[in-house]
Every structure is written in structure tokens, then in C-alpha cells.
Amino acid sequence: MTPDELKGRIAEDGVEFLYAMFVEMHGKPCAKLVPVSAIDDLLEVGAGFAGFAAGPMSQTPADPDILAIPDPASYTRLPWQPNVAALQCDATVEGELWPYAPRVILRRAMERAAEQNLVLKAGVEVEYSLLHRNEDGSLRPADERDTSTLPCYDARGLTTALDHLTTVSRHMDAMGWGNYANDHEDANGQFEQNFQYADALTTSDRLILLRLMLHTLARRQGLYATVMPKPFADKTGNGLHTHLSLWTADSDEPLFHDDEDARGLGLSEMAYRFIAGILDHAQGLTAIVCPTVNSFKRIGVGPPDSGATWAPAYVAYGGNNRTQMIRVPEGGRIEVRAPDGSANPYLAFTALLSAGLDGVARQADPGDPNGDNLFSLGLDEIAARGISALPPTLLHACDDLVADDVLRAGFGTGRDGDYVDYFASVKRTEFRTITDRVTEAELDAYLTLM
Numbered sequence: 001m002t003p004d005e006l007k008g009r010i011a012e013d014g015v016e017f018l019y020a021m022f023v024e025m026h027g028k029p030c031a032k033l034v035p036v037s038a039i040d041d042l043l044e045v046g047a048g049f050a051g052f053a054a055g056p057m058s059q060t061p062a063d064p065d066i067l068a069i070p071d072p073a074s075y076t077r078l079p080w081q082p083n084v085a086a087l088q089c090d091a092t093v094e095g096e097l098w099p100y101a102p103r104v105i106l107r108r109a110m111e112r113a114a115e116q117n118l119v120l121k122a123g124v125e126v127e128y129s130l131l132h133r134n135e136d137g138s139l140r141p142a143d144e145r146d147t148s149t150l151p152c153y154d155a156r157g158l159t160t161a162l163d164h165l166t167t168v169s170r171h172m173d174a175m176g177w178g179n180y181a182n183d184h185e186d187a188n189g190q191f192e193q194n195f196q197y198a199d200a201l202t203t204s205d206r207l208i209l210l211r212l213m214l215h216t217l218a219r220r221q222g223l224y225a226t227v228m229p230k231p232f233a234d235k236t237g238n239g240l241h242t243h244l245s246l247w248t249a250d251s252d253e254p255l256f257h258d259d260e261d262a263r264g265l266g267l268s269e270m271a272y273r274f275i276a277g278i279l280d281h282a283q284g285l286t287a288i289v290c291p292t293v294n295s296f297k298r299i300g301v302g303p304p305d306s307g308a309t310w311a312p313a314y315v316a317y318g319g320n321n322r323t324q325m326i327r328v329p330e331g332g333r334i335e336v337r338a339p340d341g342s343a344n345p346y347l348a349f350t351a352l353l354s355a356g357l358d359g360v361a362r363q364a365d366p367g368d369p370n371g372d373n374l375f376s377l378g379l380d381e382i383a384a385r386g387i388s389a390l391p392p393t394l395l396h397a398c399d400d401l402v403a404d405d406v407l408r409a410g411f412g413t414g415r416d417g418d419y420v421d422y423f424a425s426v427k428r429t430e431f432r433t434i435t436d437r438v439t440e441a442e443l444d445a446y447l448t449l450m
């Protein structure tokens with residue numbers, strides 16, 4: 001979209017204000033509110049931010065401004081505040097793209113793939129919890145009657161939340177995303193709302209806006225919407241199941257489909273190589289797709305009240321089998337089930353694309369699909385089959401990330417060194433800050449034990 005076309009759209013839509021947006025490492029949506037009268041300046045100079053104040057962007061208070069340059073193709077009028085439109089921006093410093101900005105990192109990874117005539121397309125299953133905060137500070141599902149141990153797909157829970165869910169659905173369609181399903185999920189107060197897949201950059205931009213919309217709509221109802229991976233220890237966590245496929249850049253031909261697949265999953269040889277790449281880099285990848293201390297309470301083997309975590313514990317792939325880290329629900333695409341709601345989509349897709357393309361380049365073979373129920377297979381059996389577990393904590397995952405040269409190259413480098421080292425240093429501090437606290441669980445276990 002040219003600047004003049006963008007101005008035409010803005011006038012046509014009756015938009016008065018623009019959010020000039022970018023995200024930092026955690027995926028926090030940062031914005032400046034810019035009146036449309038200042039659009040020429042916004043497009044030419046960008047919106048100025050003190051990067052250090054935004055969050056982890058490898059900036060200090062002594063650094064010059066981040067100037068966020070809008071990507072006109074990302075223009076989206078926000079139906080929940082229709083006089084405002086969002087423009088996702090690429091962060092620059094002193095005229096250069098800033099290599100610690102997640103959107104810049106994914107853009108560069110996508111450009112490298114395009115040099116091989118490849119585009120990563122991605123769809124995400126957005127799970128979130130709609131919660132009410134009690135006067136004592138505790139949290140409960142938005143609907144206080146939503147207490148069943150098997151709430152998944154319950155039409156009654158769906159009906160109670162109908163106004164909220166249909167509003168989100170209409171807004172998704174108004175933005176041209178193609179909402180196609182909405183359900184009550186496996187935890188009390190948990191919902192999932194789906195929209196059509198697109199190229200990974202577009203899907204990332206949309207996910208950031210969706211989270212902002214969910215937050216805004218919940219707040220208007222006096223509620224909290226959270227994508228936090230595990231808000232309740234005894235309930236299923238918030239995943240971000242991610243569906244991936246490669247396409248040709250020049251002719252938009254799908255590359256993951258093959259009806260003649262000898263393994264019977266409807267996948268091409270390239271898709272299997274991509275799977276092998278993701279499995280080979282699964283340990284380091286986990287730091288990026290499960291990037292919080294809380295993430296590691298979602299993945300693992302211990303089931304919540306509903307009977308299953310629906311999250312992977314092991315590095316394995318299979319057919320239409322939800323106990324695997326990678327599921328192949330049908331031919332033509334793969335579903336990576338490790339990512340959770342706290343994943344920054346730009347960074348998650350960079351990691352998955354880098355790992356997958358490494359498998360393609362090495363012509364790696366993932367072996368035959370695993371048909372077991374990995375939620376019930378004993379640990380001895382798992383070990384005997386040579387299946388490895390995902391890292392147990394964020395700290396372990398960070399160690400795996402910095403040891404992974406493919407991911408290191410995929411995230412690139414900048415003024416302060418490689419992004420993976422910066423990411424790991426921020427996350428190691430986060431781990432210490434949270435785990436240094438003495439918890440109720442520790443008091444329960446140790447106060448009078450010895």
C-alpha cells in the first residue's frame with residue numbers, strides 16, 4: 001500500500017487517530033496515539049520512543065530514540081474503537097532497523113526464506129482465560145457457575161459468554177481475519193477463538209491486536225482476559241497451538257502436501273524435513289515458545305482436573321494425536337503444540353522457521369510418526385524409545401537456546417551481541433526474580449518437615 005492509498009483508506013474509514021505500534025521481547029503492545037493530521041510526519045520520520053522504557057529492547061536510558069516506522073500493509077481499523085486504526089511498525093535507531101525488535105527479527109527471517117523462494121504461513125489457536133478478580137485478590141472464572149470438571153465444549157458455558165464471544169467474532173470478521181470457530185475450552189473460564197491462517201508476519205500482527213482487543217473488551221466488563229500459560233495449577237493451561245506450512249514465494253504453491261506420502265499423513269518430503277528440524281532444535285526452541293517461568297507449569301505430564309494437559313511433555317511427532325509435540329491433523333500442514341499464550345509470535349515464528357529450514361537444508365528425517373498416548377506411557381518406556389523430555393524449567397531452556405547455533409544464527413546479532421544471548425540474560429533474571437520468592441508451597445512442604 002502506497003502512502004497515498006493509506007491516506008485514502010484512512011479517509012474512507014473515518015479514522016481520526018492511529019496507534020503506531022511495536023512489541024518488545026515479551027510481546028507487550030506498545031503504541032503512540034497519533035492524530036491523522038500528523039500522518040506525513042509519522043510515515044516519514046516514525047513515532048519516537050525511549051526504548052529502555054518500553055521493555056527489553058537492548059536499549060539503555062542513554063540511547064537515542066527508537067523511531068517506529070509504520071508498515072502500511074498492516075493498517076487495521078479497530079472495530080472496538082472505530083475512529084482508531086493500528087499500524088504495526090518496524091523499530092529503527094539512527095536510520096537502521098533495530099536488530100533487537102521482534103518484528104524486525106521475524107521480517108529478516110522471512111526475507112531469508114524468500115531468498116529460497118519460501119514463505120512460512122501460520123495459523124494460531126488462541127486460548128485465553130476470562131477471569132473475575134475477587135475482593136480478596138484471588139481470581140475465578142468470569143462466570144461464577146463455570147465450575148464443572150469437564151467444561152470443554154459445554155454449550156451452557158458458551159451461551160453464558162455469548163455476548164463477549166460474538167463481539168470478538170464480529171470484530172475479527174470486520175478486520176478481515178475470517179473467524180471460523182469459537183469454543184469453551186478445557187479449563188473453567190477458558191475460551192478459544194480461531195481465525196484464518198496467513199503469512200507468519202501478518203498472523204503475528206493479528207495476534208498482537210487480538211490480545212489487545214481481548215484485554216480491552218474484558219476490561220470494559222470489569223474482567224481480566226489473560227493468555228498467561230497456567231493461571232490455575234489444577235486447570236488446563238493456555239496454549240498457542242501453531243499450524244505451519246511452507247509455500248512458494250513466487251507462485252503461492254503449497255509445499256507440505258503429498259497424497260502419495262508412504263507414511264500416510266499426507267505430507268511432502270519437505271514437510272518431514274521441516275518436522276525433523278523442529279524436533280532437533282526443540283530444547284532451545286522451548287525457551288522462545290514457552291518463554292515464562294509459568295510456561296513450565298503447563299507442559300509436563302501431571303494432568304489437571306479435566307484429565308489431560310493437552311500440552312506436550314516430550315519431543316515427538318505423530319498423526320492426529322494430541323499427546324505429541326507435533327501433530328499432523330491432516331495433510332499439508334503441521335501443528336506445533338508446544339507454544340503457549342505467553343509466546344511472542346514474532347520470535348516464536350523466527351525460531352520455528354529457523355529450526356524447520358535447518359531440517360530442510362540438512363535433508364533431515366524425523367523417523368516414523370509416534371502413535372502412542374504419550375500422556376500415559378511410563379517414563380521407562382519413554383526413555384527406552386529414545387524420546388527426550390522438553391526442558392523442565394525456563395533456566396534449562398535458556399541454556400539449551402544459547403547452545404543452539406542454528407537458532408543463534410536465525411535470531412541474528414546487533415550492537416550488543418547475539419539476540420539469543422540477550423534473550424537468555426533477560427529470561428535468567430526473570431527466572432531468579434520469580435523463583436527467589438518463598439511460596440506457600442514451600443512453607444507447606446518444609447516448615448515443619450525436618
Ligand SMILES: [Mg+2]
Binds near residue numbers: 125127185192
Ligand atoms: Mg484448544
